[in-house]
Amino acid sequence: MDNIIINNIINHLEERKQDLENRQHFKRGLDDDLTLGRIMALEEVLDYLKELI
Numbered sequence: 001m002d003n004i005i006i007n008n009i010i011n012h013l014e015e016r017k018q019d020l021e022n023r024q025h026f027k028r029g030l031d032d033d034l035t036l037g038r039i040m041a042l043e044e045v046l047d048y049l050k051e052l053i
Contacts, residue, residue, distance in 0.1 A: 003053050010049050017042040 017039055024035045 006049055006053050010046060010053075013042055013046055013049070017046070 020035050020039050020042070024032060024039070
């Protein structure tokens, strides 16, 4: 049961990361830096969650 919840969270975060990566192609400057930071943070969380399962 816990793995199902973690997998659902992983799927949601991967979709969010993909959305941010798509937005990054159209942004420049400060917004681009913030988007990159968000992507990097999501990658760290995803790595951690994947270690749990």
